Structures are given as C-alpha cells and as structure tokens.
Amino acid sequence: MFGMSELAIILIVVIAVLCAKKLPELARSAGKSARILKAEARAMKDEDDPATPRVIQGETVTPGRPDPQGTQQPRP
Structure with a gap:
C-alpha cells in the first residue's frame, strides 16, 4: 500500500503533467498576489506607526473675518 x-x-x-501549460501562468499569478499582500501588510503597518506624523496640505481660514474684497476666493 x-x-x-x-x-x-x-x-x-x-497535476504537473496535466496542467503543464497553465503552471507558469499560475505561478506568475501567485507571485503577484504575494507581492500585493506583502505591500498591503507593509502599508497597514506603516499606517499604524504613530512616530511618523501625517501632513495634510490645505489653507488656513480665520473664522469670522470676511474677505477684504468681498468676493470668494477660488479653491485650488
């Protein structure tokens, strides 16, 4: 036995004999999936890291003060 x-x-x-034509494509697909998974895991780890501050670009607006010309300024 x-x-x-x-x-x-x-x-x-x-499996190797029957699927010989599809094996390179399957291996390539598995490699791409592993790279994507590793990149996403690294991104989530970096996102949770409080030591690195996030910088958000924007404008400073003082509340209660009208525009001196009385017009609205266009947004960038």
Whole structure:
C-alpha cells in the first residue's frame, strides 16, 4: 500500500503533467498576489506607526473675518 508521502508525490506529478501549460501562468499569478499582500501588510503597518506624523496640505481660514474684497476666493 502507498503511504501519505507517496500519494502526495504522485498527486503533484499528475497535476504537473496535466496542467503543464497553465503552471507558469499560475505561478506568475501567485507571485503577484504575494507581492500585493506583502505591500498591503507593509502599508497597514506603516499606517499604524504613530512616530511618523501625517501632513495634510490645505489653507488656513480665520473664522469670522470676511474677505477684504468681498468676493470668494477660488479653491485650488
């Protein structure tokens, strides 16, 4: 009788023979998925890091003071 390791090897060989044309595409897709997952995990880790301040660009508006010319300034 066959053991589990022998059956696993036979199964891998059968899959390799039957799917030989699709294997490079599957490996490429798995590599891309792994890179995306790693990049997202790194981004989430960096996002949670309180040591790096986030800078948000914008304008300073003083409440209660009208525009001296009485017109609204266009937004950038």
